[in-house]
Amino acid sequence: xxxxxxxxxxxxxxxxxxxxxxxxxxxxxxxxxxxxxxxxxxxxxxxxxxxxxxxxxxxxxxxxxxxxxxxxxxxxxxxxxxxxxxxxxxxxxxxxxxxxxxxxxxxxxxxxxxxxxxxxxxxxxxxxxxxxxxxxxxxxxxxxxxxxxxxxxxxxxxxxxxxxxxxxxxxxxxxxxxxxxxxxxxxxxxxxxxxxxxxxxxxxxxxxxxxxxxxxxxxxxxxxxxxxxxxxxxxxxxxxxxxxxxxxxxxxxxxxxxxxxxxxxxxxxxxxxxxxxxxxxxxxxxxxxxxxxxxxxxxxxxxxxxxxxxxxxxxxxxxxxxxxxxxxxxxxxxxxxxxxxxxxxxxxxxxxxxxxxxxxxxxxxxxxxxxxxxxxxxxxxxxxxxxxxxxxxxxxxxxxxxxxxxxxxxxxxxxxx
Numbered sequence: 081x082x083x084x085x086x087x088x089x090x091x092x093x094x095x096x097x098x099x100x101x102x103x104x105x106x107x108x109x110x111x112x113x114x115x116x117x118x119x120x121x122x123x124x125x126x127x128x129x130x131x132x133x134x135x136x137x138x139x140x141x142x143x144x145x146x147x148x149x150x151x152x153x154x155x156x157x158x159x160x161x162x163x164x165x166x167x168x169x170x171x172x173x174x175x176x177x178x179x180x181x182x183x184x185x186x187x188x189x190x191x192x193x194x195x196x197x198x199x200x201x202x203x204x205x206x207x208x209x210x211x212x213x214x215x216x217x218x219x220x221x222x223x224x225x226x227x228x229x230x231x232x233x234x235x236x237x238x239x240x241x242x243x244x245x246x247x248x249x250x251x252x253x254x255x256x257x258x259x260x261x262x263x264x265x266x267x268x269x270x271x272x273x274x275x276x277x278x279x280x281x282x283x284x285x286x287x288x289x290x291x292x293x294x295x296x297x298x299x300x301x302x303x304x305x306x307x308x309x310x311x312x313x314x315x316x317x318x319x320x321x322x323x324x325x326x327x328x329x330x331x332x333x334x335x336x337x338x339x340x341x342x343x344x345x346x347x348x349x350x351x352x353x354x355x356x357x358x359x360x361x362x363x364x365x366x367x368x369x370x371x372x373x374x375x376x377x378x379x380x381x382x383x384x385x386x387x388x389x390x391x392x393x394x395x396x397x398x399x400x401x402x403x404x405x406x407x408x409x410x411x412x413x414x415x416x417x418x419x420x421x422x423x424x425x426x427x428x429x430x431x432x433x434x435x436x437x438x439x440x441x442x443x444x445x446x447x448x449x450x451x452x453x454x455x456x457x458x459x460x461x462x463x464x465x466x467x468x469x470x471x472x473x474x475x476x477x478x479x480x481x482x483x484x485x486x487x488x489x490x491x492x493x494x495x496x497x
Contacts, residue, residue, distance in 0.1 A: 085148075085149065087148075090156070091118055093156045095161035095162075096115075096161060097161035097162035097412075097413055097414050097416075098115060098162075098412075098414035099162050099413070099414055099416055099417060100113055101113045101114055101115050102414055102415065102417065102418065103376075103417045103418075140174075140175070142175065142383055142384070142386075142387045143380060143383060144379045144380055144383065147171065147174050147175060147383060148174065150174040150175075150177070151174075152170045152171075152173050152174050152177075153173035153174075153177040153180075153201065153202040153203050154166070154169045154170045154172070154173045154200050154201055154202070154203075155170070155200055155202075156198070156200055157169075157192040157193065157200040158192050158195050158198065158200070159188070159192035160404075160405045160413065161413055162403075162405070162412065162413025162414055162416045163188075163192075163402075163404070163405075163413070163416075164322075164324065164375075164401070164402035164403035164404060164413075164416050164420070165188060165189060165295075165322040165324070165400075165402040165404075166192070167375055168320065168322060168373075168375060168382070168400045168402070169189070169193075169293070171375070171382070171383070171386065172291065172320070172386065173201075173202075173203060175383070175386055175387065175390070176289045176291075176386075176390060177202075177203055178260070178264070178286075179260045179264075179286060179287060179288050179289045180203045180204070180288075180289050180291065181203065181204045181205075181220060181224075181288050181289065181290045181291070182201065182203060182204065182205040182206070182290075182291050182292075182293055183206060183208060183213055183216045183217030183220055183290070183291070183292045183293070184205060184206065184207045184208070184213070184293050184294065185207075185208060185209075185210055185213035185292075185293065185294025185295065185298040185299075185303060186207060186208070186209055186210040186213075186294075186298075187210065187294055187295040187297060187298055187328070187329045188295055188322075188324075188328045188329040189293055189294060189295060189322055190207045190294075191329060193205065193207070194207060206220075210294075210297070210298055210302050210303065211298075211302045211303050211306070212303065212306055213292055213293075213294050213298055213303055213306065214292055214303055214306030214307045214309065214310045214319065215306045215309065215310070216292070217290055217291070217292030217310070217317055217319075218292075218306075218309075218310045218313065218315070218317055220290050221290045221315060221316065221317045222315075224284065224288055224290065225315075227281060227284040228257075228284050228287075230281065231278060231281050231284060231285060232254065232257070234277050234278065234281075235250050235253065235254060235278075236254070238275070238277060239251070242274065242275070243274065246270070246271065246274050246275060249266050249269055249270055250266075250275075252265075252266055253266040253285065257287070258287050258316075258393065259287060260286060260287045260288075260289070263285055263286045263287045264285075264286040264287075266285060267282065267285040267286050270282075270285075289318065289390055290316075290317055290318065291318045291319070291320055292310070292317060292318065292319045292320070293319075293320045293322070294320075294321065294322065295321070295322050295323070295324060295327075295328060295329070296321060296322070296323045296324060296325060296326075296327075296335050296336075296337035297327040297328075297329075297330075297333075297335050297337075298321075299319070299321040299323075299337075299358060299399075300321075300335055300336040300337045300356050300358055301335050301336050301337075304336075304358075307319060307397070308361075310395060311362055311365050311368050311395045311397065312365055312395075313395065314367055314394055314395065315394070315395065316392075316393055316394060316395070317395055317396075318389050318390060318395075318396045318397075318398075319395070319396065319397040319398070320397075320398050320400060321358065321397065321398065321399045321400060322400055322402045323337055323399050323400060323401055323402055324337075324402045324403070324404035324406065324407070325337045325338050325339060325342070325355070325404075325407070326338055326342075326344050326404065326406045326407070326462075327344075327345075328404050328405075328406050331345060332344050332345055332406040333345040333346050334346045334347040334351055336355070336356040337355060337356060337358070338351050338355065339351065339354070339355045339428075339481055339484070339485075340352065340353060340354045340355070340477055340480050340481040340484055341457075341463060341466055341474075341477035341478050341480070341481045342462045342463060343461075343462050343463070343465050343466060343469060344406070344462060348469070349469060349470040349473070350466050350469070350470050350473060350474065350477045351477075352477070354480070354481075354484040355484065357488065358397075358399055359371075359372050359397075359399055359432075360491070362397045363434055365395065366436060367394040367395065367436050368394065368395045368396065368397065368436065369388060369389045369392040369394065369395070369396035369397070369433075369434065369435055369436060370396070370397055370398075370399075370433075370434040371385035371388070371389065371396075371397075371398045371399070371432065371433040371434070372398075372399045372401070372429070372430055372431050372432050373385045373398055373399070373400050373401070373431055374400070374401040374420045374423060374424050374429050374431050375400070375417075375420065376416065376417035376418070376419070376420030376421055377420050377421045377423065377424035377425075377429070377431060377445070378424070378431060378444060378445065381431055381433070381444045382400070384433065385398050385433050386398065388433060388435055392435070392436070392437060394436065401420065401423060401429045403416045403419050403420060406462075407460050407461070407462050408460055408461025408462050408464075408465075409459065409460055409461075410459050410460065410461065410464070411459075419459070419460075422452070422455075422456050422459070423456060424445050424448070425445075425448060425449060425452060426448055426449055426450065426452040426453045426455070426456045427448030427449070427450050427453060427485050427486065427489050428453060428456055428457075428485060430443070430445070430448075430488065430489050430492050431443075431444045431445050432444055432492055432495075434495070441492075441495040441496050442496065443492055443493055443495075443496045446493070448489060450482065450485070450486055453482055453485065454478075457478065457481075463478070466478065
């Protein structure tokens with residue numbers, strides 16, 4: 081084959097979390113990556129790759145291997161070492177970068193997403209207030225639709241006067257209004273001297289993919305009413321919730337996404353109530369695509385959810401479980417991927433997809449071992465501390481948490497039958 085695929089670590093930007101070395105496989109017991117002291121050859125390799133290696137431009141296949149052939153347009157964010165949120169954003173840009181527009185709620189993702197003077201995004205991106213980001217993204221969609229409808233009206237009014245070649249391109253655009261690849265092709269091939277009425281609007285000719293992104297504090301709490309409004313609209317906006325189950329950016333306060341028994345600010349003796357089931361609420365709207373994903377547990381399921389949500393002509397929401405330094409994972413955030421795997425295996429995080437196009441619910445991990453739940457909870461300080469802080473209620477709260485998790489899983493399992 082004439083191509084080689086290279087992954088290179090930028091030594092200057094490495095945070096030393098160790099996620100890559102713990103996750104990357106090897107052969108016959110030998111790891112493909114190991115942590116070693118920096119050498120001069122590292123700088124030479126980085127310089128060579130930046131100058132000489134080029135990205136393949138062919139269309140990607142939506143799977144783990146081919147998605148990583150695309151250069152991400154979210155890089156070097158400055159988030160906490162081992163952050164569980166940033167891999168979802170990197171993947172999002174690899175799948176949809178050429179057409180991606182991002183509305184970002186204030187929170188962790190907006191701080192590491194725009195730490196002036198550096199910025200990790202290389203796509204159209206804007207930050208909105210914590211409470212109204214869903215409306216902000218919805219406004220982006222409405223504005224884009226207005227401009228593209230104007231293009232449509234202008235084409236329909238003028239196409240009869242066009243030459244055959246131009247007429248063919250314009251009809252191709254009209255017939256494939258929401259297809260990015262075709263509309264981009266029309267954008268690139270049009271002779272704008274022949275369609276001067278489109279010159280000022282040409283950047284809106286390619287279809288766009290608008291994503292509204294934020295954390296669980298925004299999605300479950302302060303901005304929930306806006307999300308509810310957008311999901312009920314039946315318009316084509318995509319929502320990505322980076323669910324750390326705690327208000328990460330403002331110091332680790334408990335949120336409605338926090339599980340029963342977890343210790344955080346404002347629930348210092350353990351949260352007394354169960355986690356809000358945002359996915360279940362979202363599915364009350366029949367035309368909403370809904371998915372729960374956990375990248376480390378099933379990478380292909382996450383890619384499937386992203387591509388299905390983006391393809392769906394209507395509202396979509398993806399809830400992405402994101403390990404966070406505030407959770408107190410024992411052994412550090414270098415264990416983030418393994419922690420995601422264990423969260424799904426013990427039933428703590430259900431992963432599934434609901435696609436309203438065929439009214440199909442798919443439970444992507446069907447046989448959790450709830451007996452391992454205690455081991456998982458003890459691996460995170462937010463639960464492990466409970467017995468020493470609130471010995472009298474600890475057993476009751478943890479027993480209630482297990483019941484919450486089992487009932488939640490049984491509910492989603494019933495939807496697949």
